[in-house]
Amino acid sequence: MAYEFERKQRIAVLGGGPGGYEAALAGAQQGADVTLVERVGVGGSAVITDVVPSKSLIATAEASNSIGDATDLGVQFFVRGASGKPARPDVAINLAAVNKRLLSLARQQSEDLKASLIHAGVRLVHGEGRLDGTSGIIVSTAPGDSGTDFDRIEADTLVVSVGASPRILDTAVPDGERILTWTQLYNLKAVPEHLIVVGSGVTGAEFASAYRALGADVTLISSRDQVLPGEDADAARVIEDVFKRNGMVVLSKSRASSIVRTTDGVLATLSDGRTVEGSHCLMAVGSVPNTAGIGLEEAGIQLTESGHIRVNRVSRTSMPNVYAAGDCTTELPLASVASMAGRTAMLHAMGDAVNPIEIRNVASNIFTQPEIATVGWTQKQIEEGIAQGDIYKLPLASNPRAKMMGIKDGFVKLFARTGSGTVIGGVIVAPKASELIFPLALAVEHRLTVDQVARAFPVYPSLSGSITDAARAMHIVR
Incomplete structure (x- = not known):
C-alpha cells in the first residue's frame, strides 16, 4: 500500500535582520523547510552595526553622566592632589575599550540568534542573494564558507528583509576616518575632540547626546527650526534645552552644503557661507533601502520612488507569495516593527491566525538623555x-x-x-x-x-x- 506524504512548505528568507530572523524562526516553528540567506551575520545591521552597538555606547554615556551628576545627590569624587588637598578628578573615557566591548556584545548577540535558528532547524547560507523570479533565490556563497553549496534555493514563499544603509551625499563622502557614517563610529580609538553632527533626526540626536556625555565638544547642524522635527514638539524642546545647557552648539535652520577633510580635521560649509571646523563629522542624513540589484523589479514587486518595497498590513508585497519586512519596506523603520512584520508575514503565509499590524499602536523610543x-x-x-x-x-x-x-x-x-x-x-x-x-x-x-x-x-x-x-x-x- 502506497502512502502519500505532504511536502513541507519551502520558505526562503533573504536577509537575517530582525524581520528575516523572526520570519525564519516562525516558519521553522510551524514545520516549514526554511533557508535563510545572510551576507554579514544573523541579526543584520540592527545587531552588528546599528541598534546593539549604538545603544551600548549610549549606556556608557549614561554611566559617565551619572557620575558627573552625582554631586547633586551629595556624592562627591575627590583625589588627593600634590599639595595633599582634595582635587576633583576627571571622568576618563577609554573609547577604544568601549568600542571593543560593544562590538563584542554585538557579535555575541549575533551568535546567540544564529544558535536559536540552528536549534529551530533553519538552514543558514552565508552569501550574497538575489531573487530569481518569485520561486527562488540565487546565492553567491562567501569565500571560505564551508557546507553551503547552494546555487539556487527553491521556495514556495519568499521573505525579503534586506534592511537599509546610511545615505551618502556627494558633497560629504565618508572616508571612515574623519567623515563618518554611524556604522563607522566604532573604529574610533579616542573620543573626538570636536564632533560635528549633520542631521538632527533620531540618529543624529542620539549620537550627539552620547558623545557630548562622553566629553566631546559637539556641534549639531539642523536644517529645521528644532531638533527632532518629526517628534512631539514639547519633547523636542526639552531635549534641545538639555543639549544647550550641557554645552552643545545647536545650529538651527542651517544646512550643510559640503563637508571636506582638512589636514587635521574636517570643515563644514553651510549653505549661507558660514563654516564650522571640527575634528570629526558624523553624517546622519537618513538611510536608503538595500533593494537595488536584487531582482525585485524583475519579479514584479512594486517599489516606491525611494526604492522601498510596498507591503500591506500582513507584510505581503504585490506578488502573492513574496513578503517583506524591515527597513527595506514602507513600514516604520524600527527593529520591533521589523520583528513583528517578519512573524506576521510567516503566520499569514502558513495559513495561521494573524492580526494585521496596527502601526499606530507601536511604541517607539529615542535614546537621548x-x-x-x-x-x-x-x-x-x-x-x-x-x-x-x-x-x-x-x-x-x-x-x-x-x-x-x-x-x-x-x-x-x-x-x-x-x-x-x-x-x-x-x-x-x-x-x-x-x-x-x-x-x-x-x-x-x-x-x-x-x-x-x-x-x-x-x-x-x-x-x-x-x-x-x-x-x-x-x-x-x-
Missing part, C-alpha cells in the same frame, strides 16, 4: 482634528521619585478620547522612558480608559506613578 518614548496618536494630529482627544501633561519634576533621583527634566503626557476617556496615545520624556512607556502601550493596544489605568496600583514612590496621576487627572465624570 533624557529619553523620549511615544505611542499612539500625536498631539499634532489631535490639534489638527485628525483624532478627537483631550491632552494632559504632568511635569516629571513634581514626581517624588524624580525629586529623590535629582531628575529635573521631563514629563508624562496622556491623550484620551474625548467623551469616552479611552487612552489613544502618550509621550514620556524621562530617564529610561523606554521602560516607562509600556503601560501606555498596553492601554492603547487594549483600549483601556483613563479610569481603568488610574485603578492600577503603582509603586510609591516611582516614576511610573506619574502615569497613574495623569490618568486620574483625566477622570471622566459619569
Whole structure:
C-alpha cells in the first residue's frame, strides 16, 4: 500500500535582520523547510552595526553622566592632589575599550540568534542573494564558507528583509576616518575632540547626546527650526534645552552644503557661507533601502520612488507569495516593527491566525538623555482634528521619585478620547522612558480608559506613578 506524504512548505528568507530572523524562526516553528540567506551575520545591521552597538555606547554615556551628576545627590569624587588637598578628578573615557566591548556584545548577540535558528532547524547560507523570479533565490556563497553549496534555493514563499544603509551625499563622502557614517563610529580609538553632527533626526540626536556625555565638544547642524522635527514638539524642546545647557552648539535652520577633510580635521560649509571646523563629522542624513540589484523589479514587486518595497498590513508585497519586512519596506523603520512584520508575514503565509499590524499602536523610543518614548496618536494630529482627544501633561519634576533621583527634566503626557476617556496615545520624556512607556502601550493596544489605568496600583514612590496621576487627572465624570 502506497502512502502519500505532504511536502513541507519551502520558505526562503533573504536577509537575517530582525524581520528575516523572526520570519525564519516562525516558519521553522510551524514545520516549514526554511533557508535563510545572510551576507554579514544573523541579526543584520540592527545587531552588528546599528541598534546593539549604538545603544551600548549610549549606556556608557549614561554611566559617565551619572557620575558627573552625582554631586547633586551629595556624592562627591575627590583625589588627593600634590599639595595633599582634595582635587576633583576627571571622568576618563577609554573609547577604544568601549568600542571593543560593544562590538563584542554585538557579535555575541549575533551568535546567540544564529544558535536559536540552528536549534529551530533553519538552514543558514552565508552569501550574497538575489531573487530569481518569485520561486527562488540565487546565492553567491562567501569565500571560505564551508557546507553551503547552494546555487539556487527553491521556495514556495519568499521573505525579503534586506534592511537599509546610511545615505551618502556627494558633497560629504565618508572616508571612515574623519567623515563618518554611524556604522563607522566604532573604529574610533579616542573620543573626538570636536564632533560635528549633520542631521538632527533620531540618529543624529542620539549620537550627539552620547558623545557630548562622553566629553566631546559637539556641534549639531539642523536644517529645521528644532531638533527632532518629526517628534512631539514639547519633547523636542526639552531635549534641545538639555543639549544647550550641557554645552552643545545647536545650529538651527542651517544646512550643510559640503563637508571636506582638512589636514587635521574636517570643515563644514553651510549653505549661507558660514563654516564650522571640527575634528570629526558624523553624517546622519537618513538611510536608503538595500533593494537595488536584487531582482525585485524583475519579479514584479512594486517599489516606491525611494526604492522601498510596498507591503500591506500582513507584510505581503504585490506578488502573492513574496513578503517583506524591515527597513527595506514602507513600514516604520524600527527593529520591533521589523520583528513583528517578519512573524506576521510567516503566520499569514502558513495559513495561521494573524492580526494585521496596527502601526499606530507601536511604541517607539529615542535614546537621548533624557529619553523620549511615544505611542499612539500625536498631539499634532489631535490639534489638527485628525483624532478627537483631550491632552494632559504632568511635569516629571513634581514626581517624588524624580525629586529623590535629582531628575529635573521631563514629563508624562496622556491623550484620551474625548467623551469616552479611552487612552489613544502618550509621550514620556524621562530617564529610561523606554521602560516607562509600556503601560501606555498596553492601554492603547487594549483600549483601556483613563479610569481603568488610574485603578492600577503603582509603586510609591516611582516614576511610573506619574502615569497613574495623569490618568486620574483625566477622570471622566459619569
